[in-house]
Amino acid sequence: MRRFIALMSVFIIVIAMSFPVKAANESFMRVIPSLSISGTTATCSLNVYAEHTTDLIKASVVLKHGNSVVAQWLNMTANGYMFFSDTVTVAHGETYTMQVTLEINGVSYPIADIVKTCP
Numbered sequence: 001m002r003r004f005i006a007l008m009s010v011f012i013i014v015i016a017m018s019f020p021v022k023a024a025n026e027s028f029m030r031v032i033p034s035l036s037i038s039g040t041t042a043t044c045s046l047n048v049y050a051e052h053t054t055d056l057i058k059a060s061v062v063l064k065h066g067n068s069v070v071a072q073w074l075n076m077t078a079n080g081y082m083f084f085s086d087t088v089t090v091a092h093g094e095t096y097t098m099q100v101t102l103e104i105n106g107v108s109y110p111i112a113d114i115v116k117t118c119p
Helices: 002-018
Strands: 030-038 041-049 056-065 068-079 081-089 095-104 107-109 114-117
Touching: 030 095, 030 114, 041 056, 041 068, 041 095, 056 081
Parallel strands: none
Antiparallel strands: 030 041, 041 081, 056 068, 056 095, 068 081, 095 107, 095 114
């Protein structure tokens, strides 16, 4: 019986340690911007997972060639989760930059620009 209790205790500890624990000040927000180019088609996408389903997400995505705006998707909004994806035609040998502005519940989050060259 003692051996059974000892084994069960170890089993419970192992199971408990396998579940993620969130610290009080830690956020589970995740932002995944992406720029891919295939042939002469560029795909701009943005996935945002907020911490809560009620969190207000506001985002804008701009694709630039140098200082010129090629395409822009402004003032997109969602609650809790946002998935955006769209395509635009680009030119061979040219370099493009995707810029993202993101706000969750009124707080701005810096997102690094993504730069790709069309082969």
